[in-house]
Amino acid sequence: MNWTDERVELLKKLWAEGLSASQIAAQLGGVSRNAVIGKVHRLKLSSRGRATNTQSRAKKPPRPAGSKSTSRTGSSRAIPQTVGANALSTAFQAQPVERVRPIEDVVVPISRRLSLVELxxxxxxxxxxxPLHEDFHFCGNEAMESGPYCTYHARLAFQPASERRRQR
Structure with a gap:
Protein backbone atom coordinates (compact mmCIF):
# COMPACT_ATOMS: atom_id res chain seq x y z
CA MET A 1 0.00 0.00 0.00
CA ASN A 2 1.41 3.37 -1.02
CA TRP A 3 0.63 6.54 0.86
CA THR A 4 -0.42 8.91 -1.91
CA ASP A 5 -0.85 12.61 -1.25
CA GLU A 6 -4.64 12.23 -1.42
CA ARG A 7 -4.64 9.37 1.11
CA VAL A 8 -2.35 11.30 3.47
CA GLU A 9 -4.65 14.35 3.28
CA LEU A 10 -7.68 12.15 3.96
CA LEU A 11 -5.83 10.56 6.91
CA LYS A 12 -5.04 14.01 8.34
CA LYS A 13 -8.67 15.12 7.91
CA LEU A 14 -10.12 11.99 9.54
CA TRP A 15 -7.56 12.13 12.35
CA ALA A 16 -8.44 15.77 13.07
CA GLU A 17 -12.14 14.81 13.17
CA GLY A 18 -11.33 12.38 15.98
CA LEU A 19 -11.86 9.07 14.22
CA SER A 20 -10.01 6.07 15.66
CA ALA A 21 -7.17 4.43 13.76
CA SER A 22 -9.45 1.45 13.06
CA GLN A 23 -12.17 3.68 11.64
CA ILE A 24 -9.65 5.53 9.46
CA ALA A 25 -8.21 2.24 8.20
CA ALA A 26 -11.70 1.07 7.25
CA GLN A 27 -12.44 4.29 5.35
CA LEU A 28 -9.08 4.30 3.55
CA GLY A 29 -9.30 0.61 2.66
CA GLY A 30 -6.29 -1.61 1.99
CA VAL A 31 -4.49 -0.39 5.11
CA SER A 32 -4.32 -1.75 8.65
CA ARG A 33 -4.95 0.05 11.92
CA ASN A 34 -1.25 -0.27 12.78
CA ALA A 35 -0.28 1.28 9.45
CA VAL A 36 -2.52 4.26 10.25
CA ILE A 37 -0.97 4.62 13.71
CA GLY A 38 2.53 4.41 12.23
CA LYS A 39 1.74 7.09 9.65
CA VAL A 40 0.22 9.33 12.34
CA HIS A 41 3.46 9.07 14.31
CA ARG A 42 5.65 9.73 11.29
CA LEU A 43 3.53 12.77 10.36
CA LYS A 44 3.71 13.91 14.02
CA LEU A 45 0.00 14.68 14.10
CA SER A 46 -0.55 16.14 17.53
CA SER A 47 -4.05 17.40 18.14
CA ARG A 48 -7.32 15.84 17.18
CA GLY A 49 -11.01 16.33 17.75
CA ARG A 50 -13.08 14.48 20.30
CA ALA A 51 -15.86 13.18 18.03
CA THR A 52 -15.60 9.55 19.17
CA ASN A 53 -15.49 10.40 22.87
CA THR A 54 -18.49 12.74 22.70
CA GLN A 55 -20.50 10.17 20.75
CA SER A 56 -19.86 7.48 23.35
CA ARG A 57 -20.68 9.89 26.18
CA ALA A 58 -23.93 10.91 24.51
CA LYS A 59 -25.15 7.29 24.62
CA LYS A 60 -24.58 6.94 28.38
CA PRO A 61 -26.50 9.08 30.86
CA PRO A 62 -24.24 10.88 33.36
CA ARG A 63 -24.00 9.38 36.85
CA PRO A 64 -25.41 11.47 39.68
CA ALA A 65 -22.82 13.09 41.93
CA GLY A 66 -21.80 10.87 44.81
CA SER A 67 -23.09 7.66 43.23
CA LYS A 68 -20.92 4.60 43.47
CA SER A 69 -19.39 2.97 40.44
CA THR A 70 -20.32 -0.63 39.66
CA SER A 71 -16.75 -1.48 38.76
CA ARG A 72 -14.45 -3.61 40.91
CA THR A 73 -13.22 -2.25 44.20
CA GLY A 74 -9.92 -0.44 43.89
CA SER A 75 -9.71 -0.65 40.13
CA SER A 76 -8.74 2.22 37.89
CA ARG A 77 -10.82 3.41 34.98
CA ALA A 78 -8.95 4.09 31.74
CA ILE A 79 -9.75 7.41 30.13
CA PRO A 80 -8.57 7.71 26.52
CA GLN A 81 -6.58 10.88 26.09
CA THR A 82 -4.21 11.88 23.32
CA VAL A 83 -0.96 13.59 24.17
CA GLY A 84 1.11 14.97 21.32
CA ALA A 85 1.58 12.45 18.53
CA ASN A 86 0.96 9.52 20.85
CA ALA A 87 -2.29 8.04 19.61
CA LEU A 88 -2.29 5.26 22.20
CA SER A 89 -1.65 7.31 25.36
CA THR A 90 -4.00 6.51 28.24
CA ALA A 91 -4.49 8.36 31.49
CA PHE A 92 -5.79 6.56 34.59
CA GLN A 93 -8.13 8.05 37.11
CA ALA A 94 -7.92 6.30 40.46
CA GLN A 95 -11.13 5.46 42.26
CA PRO A 96 -11.36 5.26 46.04
CA VAL A 97 -10.68 1.83 47.53
CA GLU A 98 -13.40 0.37 49.69
CA ARG A 99 -12.17 -1.73 52.59
CA VAL A 100 -13.16 -5.41 52.52
CA ARG A 101 -12.44 -6.11 56.18
CA PRO A 102 -13.04 -3.75 59.09
CA ILE A 103 -9.89 -2.17 60.49
CA GLU A 104 -10.39 -3.10 64.10
CA ASP A 105 -7.93 -4.87 66.35
CA VAL A 106 -5.16 -4.70 63.73
CA VAL A 107 -1.70 -4.97 65.21
CA VAL A 108 1.03 -4.11 62.74
CA PRO A 109 4.21 -5.93 63.75
CA ILE A 110 7.46 -4.05 64.14
CA SER A 111 9.77 -5.22 61.40
CA ARG A 112 13.06 -6.87 62.37
CA ARG A 113 14.53 -5.38 59.14
CA LEU A 114 16.30 -8.53 57.94
CA SER A 115 18.29 -8.72 54.72
CA LEU A 116 17.86 -11.55 52.22
CA VAL A 117 20.80 -13.55 53.59
CA GLU A 118 19.42 -13.33 57.14
CA LEU A 119 16.09 -15.03 56.27
CA PRO A 131 14.55 -3.64 46.27
CA LEU A 132 16.71 -1.10 44.43
CA HIS A 133 17.20 1.09 47.52
CA GLU A 134 19.56 0.51 50.41
CA ASP A 135 16.81 0.57 53.06
CA PHE A 136 15.02 -2.45 51.49
CA HIS A 137 14.43 -5.24 54.01
CA PHE A 138 12.12 -8.10 54.98
CA CYS A 139 9.74 -8.25 57.94
CA GLY A 140 11.69 -11.03 59.67
CA ASN A 141 9.14 -11.74 62.41
CA GLU A 142 8.25 -15.33 63.26
CA ALA A 143 6.52 -16.98 60.29
CA MET A 144 3.53 -19.26 60.63
CA GLU A 145 4.18 -22.97 60.16
CA SER A 146 1.88 -23.07 57.13
CA GLY A 147 3.52 -20.35 55.02
CA PRO A 148 6.27 -17.82 54.41
CA TYR A 149 4.67 -14.90 56.29
CA CYS A 150 3.88 -13.87 59.87
CA THR A 151 0.21 -13.80 60.93
CA TYR A 152 -0.27 -10.14 59.96
CA HIS A 153 1.30 -10.39 56.50
CA ALA A 154 -0.44 -13.71 55.80
CA ARG A 155 -3.79 -11.92 56.30
CA LEU A 156 -2.71 -9.30 53.77
CA ALA A 157 -1.40 -11.81 51.24
CA PHE A 158 -4.09 -14.47 51.33
CA GLN A 159 -7.76 -13.58 51.01
CA PRO A 160 -10.40 -16.23 51.82
CA ALA A 161 -12.30 -17.54 48.78
CA SER A 162 -15.62 -16.38 50.24
CA GLU A 163 -14.44 -12.74 50.20
CA ARG A 164 -13.14 -13.05 46.63
CA ARG A 165 -16.54 -14.35 45.47
CA ARG A 166 -18.34 -11.51 47.26
CA GLN A 167 -16.32 -8.86 45.36
CA ARG A 168 -17.38 -10.13 41.90
Missing amino acids: NEHTCKWPNGD
Whole structure:
Protein backbone atom coordinates (compact mmCIF):
# COMPACT_ATOMS: atom_id res chain seq x y z
CA MET A 1 0.00 0.00 0.00
CA ASN A 2 1.41 3.37 -1.02
CA TRP A 3 0.63 6.54 0.86
CA THR A 4 -0.42 8.91 -1.91
CA ASP A 5 -0.85 12.61 -1.25
CA GLU A 6 -4.64 12.23 -1.42
CA ARG A 7 -4.64 9.37 1.11
CA VAL A 8 -2.35 11.30 3.47
CA GLU A 9 -4.65 14.35 3.28
CA LEU A 10 -7.68 12.15 3.96
CA LEU A 11 -5.83 10.56 6.91
CA LYS A 12 -5.04 14.01 8.34
CA LYS A 13 -8.67 15.12 7.91
CA LEU A 14 -10.12 11.99 9.54
CA TRP A 15 -7.56 12.13 12.35
CA ALA A 16 -8.44 15.77 13.07
CA GLU A 17 -12.14 14.81 13.17
CA GLY A 18 -11.33 12.38 15.98
CA LEU A 19 -11.86 9.07 14.22
CA SER A 20 -10.01 6.07 15.66
CA ALA A 21 -7.17 4.43 13.76
CA SER A 22 -9.45 1.45 13.06
CA GLN A 23 -12.17 3.68 11.64
CA ILE A 24 -9.65 5.53 9.46
CA ALA A 25 -8.21 2.24 8.20
CA ALA A 26 -11.70 1.07 7.25
CA GLN A 27 -12.44 4.29 5.35
CA LEU A 28 -9.08 4.30 3.55
CA GLY A 29 -9.30 0.61 2.66
CA GLY A 30 -6.29 -1.61 1.99
CA VAL A 31 -4.49 -0.39 5.11
CA SER A 32 -4.32 -1.75 8.65
CA ARG A 33 -4.95 0.05 11.92
CA ASN A 34 -1.25 -0.27 12.78
CA ALA A 35 -0.28 1.28 9.45
CA VAL A 36 -2.52 4.26 10.25
CA ILE A 37 -0.97 4.62 13.71
CA GLY A 38 2.53 4.41 12.23
CA LYS A 39 1.74 7.09 9.65
CA VAL A 40 0.22 9.33 12.34
CA HIS A 41 3.46 9.07 14.31
CA ARG A 42 5.65 9.73 11.29
CA LEU A 43 3.53 12.77 10.36
CA LYS A 44 3.71 13.91 14.02
CA LEU A 45 0.00 14.68 14.10
CA SER A 46 -0.55 16.14 17.53
CA SER A 47 -4.05 17.40 18.14
CA ARG A 48 -7.32 15.84 17.18
CA GLY A 49 -11.01 16.33 17.75
CA ARG A 50 -13.08 14.48 20.30
CA ALA A 51 -15.86 13.18 18.03
CA THR A 52 -15.60 9.55 19.17
CA ASN A 53 -15.49 10.40 22.87
CA THR A 54 -18.49 12.74 22.70
CA GLN A 55 -20.50 10.17 20.75
CA SER A 56 -19.86 7.48 23.35
CA ARG A 57 -20.68 9.89 26.18
CA ALA A 58 -23.93 10.91 24.51
CA LYS A 59 -25.15 7.29 24.62
CA LYS A 60 -24.58 6.94 28.38
CA PRO A 61 -26.50 9.08 30.86
CA PRO A 62 -24.24 10.88 33.36
CA ARG A 63 -24.00 9.38 36.85
CA PRO A 64 -25.41 11.47 39.68
CA ALA A 65 -22.82 13.09 41.93
CA GLY A 66 -21.80 10.87 44.81
CA SER A 67 -23.09 7.66 43.23
CA LYS A 68 -20.92 4.60 43.47
CA SER A 69 -19.39 2.97 40.44
CA THR A 70 -20.32 -0.63 39.66
CA SER A 71 -16.75 -1.48 38.76
CA ARG A 72 -14.45 -3.61 40.91
CA THR A 73 -13.22 -2.25 44.20
CA GLY A 74 -9.92 -0.44 43.89
CA SER A 75 -9.71 -0.65 40.13
CA SER A 76 -8.74 2.22 37.89
CA ARG A 77 -10.82 3.41 34.98
CA ALA A 78 -8.95 4.09 31.74
CA ILE A 79 -9.75 7.41 30.13
CA PRO A 80 -8.57 7.71 26.52
CA GLN A 81 -6.58 10.88 26.09
CA THR A 82 -4.21 11.88 23.32
CA VAL A 83 -0.96 13.59 24.17
CA GLY A 84 1.11 14.97 21.32
CA ALA A 85 1.58 12.45 18.53
CA ASN A 86 0.96 9.52 20.85
CA ALA A 87 -2.29 8.04 19.61
CA LEU A 88 -2.29 5.26 22.20
CA SER A 89 -1.65 7.31 25.36
CA THR A 90 -4.00 6.51 28.24
CA ALA A 91 -4.49 8.36 31.49
CA PHE A 92 -5.79 6.56 34.59
CA GLN A 93 -8.13 8.05 37.11
CA ALA A 94 -7.92 6.30 40.46
CA GLN A 95 -11.13 5.46 42.26
CA PRO A 96 -11.36 5.26 46.04
CA VAL A 97 -10.68 1.83 47.53
CA GLU A 98 -13.40 0.37 49.69
CA ARG A 99 -12.17 -1.73 52.59
CA VAL A 100 -13.16 -5.41 52.52
CA ARG A 101 -12.44 -6.11 56.18
CA PRO A 102 -13.04 -3.75 59.09
CA ILE A 103 -9.89 -2.17 60.49
CA GLU A 104 -10.39 -3.10 64.10
CA ASP A 105 -7.93 -4.87 66.35
CA VAL A 106 -5.16 -4.70 63.73
CA VAL A 107 -1.70 -4.97 65.21
CA VAL A 108 1.03 -4.11 62.74
CA PRO A 109 4.21 -5.93 63.75
CA ILE A 110 7.46 -4.05 64.14
CA SER A 111 9.77 -5.22 61.40
CA ARG A 112 13.06 -6.87 62.37
CA ARG A 113 14.53 -5.38 59.14
CA LEU A 114 16.30 -8.53 57.94
CA SER A 115 18.29 -8.72 54.72
CA LEU A 116 17.86 -11.55 52.22
CA VAL A 117 20.80 -13.55 53.59
CA GLU A 118 19.42 -13.33 57.14
CA LEU A 119 16.09 -15.03 56.27
CA ASN A 120 15.45 -18.66 57.19
CA GLU A 121 12.47 -21.02 57.21
CA HIS A 122 11.16 -19.50 60.46
CA THR A 123 11.20 -15.81 59.46
CA CYS A 124 8.56 -13.74 57.65
CA LYS A 125 9.61 -13.04 54.08
CA TRP A 126 7.33 -10.03 53.50
CA PRO A 127 9.34 -7.42 51.54
CA ASN A 128 9.36 -3.80 52.71
CA GLY A 129 10.39 -0.96 50.40
CA ASP A 130 12.01 -0.87 46.99
CA PRO A 131 14.55 -3.64 46.27
CA LEU A 132 16.71 -1.10 44.43
CA HIS A 133 17.20 1.09 47.52
CA GLU A 134 19.56 0.51 50.41
CA ASP A 135 16.81 0.57 53.06
CA PHE A 136 15.02 -2.45 51.49
CA HIS A 137 14.43 -5.24 54.01
CA PHE A 138 12.12 -8.10 54.98
CA CYS A 139 9.74 -8.25 57.94
CA GLY A 140 11.69 -11.03 59.67
CA ASN A 141 9.14 -11.74 62.41
CA GLU A 142 8.25 -15.33 63.26
CA ALA A 143 6.52 -16.98 60.29
CA MET A 144 3.53 -19.26 60.63
CA GLU A 145 4.18 -22.97 60.16
CA SER A 146 1.88 -23.07 57.13
CA GLY A 147 3.52 -20.35 55.02
CA PRO A 148 6.27 -17.82 54.41
CA TYR A 149 4.67 -14.90 56.29
CA CYS A 150 3.88 -13.87 59.87
CA THR A 151 0.21 -13.80 60.93
CA TYR A 152 -0.27 -10.14 59.96
CA HIS A 153 1.30 -10.39 56.50
CA ALA A 154 -0.44 -13.71 55.80
CA ARG A 155 -3.79 -11.92 56.30
CA LEU A 156 -2.71 -9.30 53.77
CA ALA A 157 -1.40 -11.81 51.24
CA PHE A 158 -4.09 -14.47 51.33
CA GLN A 159 -7.76 -13.58 51.01
CA PRO A 160 -10.40 -16.23 51.82
CA ALA A 161 -12.30 -17.54 48.78
CA SER A 162 -15.62 -16.38 50.24
CA GLU A 163 -14.44 -12.74 50.20
CA ARG A 164 -13.14 -13.05 46.63
CA ARG A 165 -16.54 -14.35 45.47
CA ARG A 166 -18.34 -11.51 47.26
CA GLN A 167 -16.32 -8.86 45.36
CA ARG A 168 -17.38 -10.13 41.90
